Amino acid sequence: xxxFNGLGLHLGNxxxxxxxxxxxxxxxxxxxxxxxxxxxxxxxxxxxxxDLGQGWKVSPAVRIKAGETFTFADITGPGAIQQIWMTxxxxxxxxxxxxxxxxxxxxxxxxPVGDFFGMPWGKFAPLVSQPVCVxxxxxxxxxxxxxxxxSCRMTMTNLGSEETMLFYQVNYTLTDVSEDCAYFHAQFRRxxxxxxxxxxxxxxxxxxxxHYVGTVMGWGSNNFGWWGxxxxxxxxxxxxxxxxxxxxxxxxxxxxxxxxxxxENKQYQEFCTPYAGLHQVIRxxxxxxxxxxxxxxxxxxxxxxxxxxELRITMQALSWRPDRRYLPLQDxxxxxxxxxxxxxxxxxxxxxxxxYLEVI
Numbered sequence: 001x002x003x004f005n006g007l008g009l010h011l012g013n014x015x016x017x018x019x020x021x022x023x024x025x026x027x028x029x030x031x032x033x034x035x036x037x038x039x040x041x042x043x044x045x046x047x048x049x050x051d052l053g054q055g056w057k058v059s060p061a062v063r064i065k066a067g068e069t070f071t072f073a074d075i076t077g078p079g080a081i082q083q084i085w086m087t088x089x090x091x092x093x094x095x096x097x098x099x100x101x102x103x104x105x106x107x108x109x110x111x112p113v114g115d116f117f118g119m120p121w122g123k124f125a126p127l128v129s130q131p132v133c134v135x136x137x138x139x140x141x142x143x144x145x146x147x148x149x150x151s152c153r154m155t156m157t158n159l160g161s162e163e164t165m166l167f168y169q170v171n172y173t174l175t176d177v178s179e180d181c182a183y184f185h186a187q188f189r190r191x192x193x194x195x196x197x198x199x200x201x202x203x204x205x206x207x208x209x210x211h212y213v214g215t216v217m218g219w220g221s222n223n224f225g226w227w228g229x230x231x232x233x234x235x236x237x238x239x240x241x242x243x244x245x246x247x248x249x250x251x252x253x254x255x256x257x258x259x260x261x262x263x264e265n266k267q268y269q270e271f272c273t274p275y276a277g278l279h280q281v282i283r284x285x286x287x288x289x290x291x292x293x294x295x296x297x298x299x300x301x302x303x304x305x306x307x308x309x310e311l312r313i314t315m316q317a318l319s320w321r322p323d324r325r326y327l328p329l330q331d332x333x334x335x336x337x338x339x340x341x342x343x344x345x346x347x348x349x350x351x352x353x354x355x356y357l358e359v360i
Contacts, residue, residue: 005175007080007145020175025073026168027059032075044165061167064095064158072168073154077102079174081146081184087138088113088156090164092122093357096157101183101343102150108345111188112357113156115336117142118279120218121293122359125280128272131214131299144213144338146184147177159354182210182340187348190334190357193222197328199314202232203337205349206311210341211304215313217254218359219294220332223319226259227329230316236307245305250315254278254296268294275299291332299338313337 004013006020021034027044029037040046043059064070088095092114099109114120117140118127127134133141146152152172158164187203194200202215212234221227228250233243247253251260255276262269268281280295305311317329351357 005178006173007147007175007177007181009082009145018175020079020173023075023079023172023174025075025170025172027062027166028057032073032170032172061165064156064164064166066158066161066163069155069157070166071153071155072166073152073170075148075152075172077148077150077152077174078177079148079152079172080177080181081148081152081170081172082143083171084140084142084169085171086113086140086166086168088140088164088166090158090160090162091358092119093359094158094160094354095164095166096159096351098155098157099146099184099186100151100153100155101148101345104343104345106345106347108183108343109186110348110351111186111336113140115188115216115218115334116140116186118216118295118297120216120295120334120336120359121220121280121282123280123282125270125295126272127277127279127297129277129297129299130274130301132297144184147181148183149177159357183343183345184338184340185210185345186336186338188334188336188351189349190332190352192220192332192334192356193330194317194333196330199230199233199316200333200335202313202315202335203339204312205346206307206339206341207309207346208341208343209308210311210339211306212300212311212313212337212339213304214299214301214338215253215297216336216338217294217296217315218332218334219250219296221292221294221329222331223327223329225319225327227317227319227331228259229318229320229326230329232313232315234305235312235314236305237309239312251278253315254298268292275301293332311339 006018023032025032040059049056098107232247234245282293319327
């Protein structure tokens, strides 16, 4: 039997010993070196620790100036990211998370930090799931396993006009990575408004072998009535006009049914489960917050969508007309797609500019 490398953890193998080495990067240990945590003499907590000195929470966070990019992890492999916790200040849409694998020049993860952690509307909502959880007050956590062979580099770019702070911890292991491990990817898209009779593209242009593992979606309704009648479609490995996977409705894809409606009070019912949820409903307040907005997630942990060469995913936006014909909607839609694949990563479409990204 091959020696256990400490990856692919679950309750059934948690007792197994391995030669994997645990490391952690934070503002108290920028490079994750063994025995080097808490040694800072300068940092965002230096004034508070002035009577206590070194070792007393001198550097719990970093400041990122407007327009600047901060590299918060730069790791030489082989190994794997096992958990990320962070709390970023400022508008979450203006903090862009990027991850680069094995020295690639362009990222395999590029996404506003809020959307990456399931918060597409810039407001906190509890999210409790297996790979991602968001806890009070703005604690972003993910448990996606992210193997790499040569290197991992993570950056945060501040697109805003004011300085932000980033509290963070990246927990990882240095270990052998098996040949069949693919690389983690995430890509953000937004269309506002969706043109009439168009479909929303969640993902396109993927090239390589891999499997799709999740969707976060923000849906801003611009119309009266139910908005989630449309179907999701997965096209891969030569599919052209017709997909291999065709869903039956938006709420069905996110593992709900019948409009996400609580039949007792006739209201949308938020829910969180290990693999799917409608975790956020932002309701109109009768004044300026006039539109209903929704945050949803669907993790394909137990049912990954496998592809050999290419992948494209689209979502319809449909409501009903009074005569029971479908009404194509022109809503405000955004998504973050999550998948694993072989390298190289195909170049992503350019991220929208700051004004187009912004949510109020």
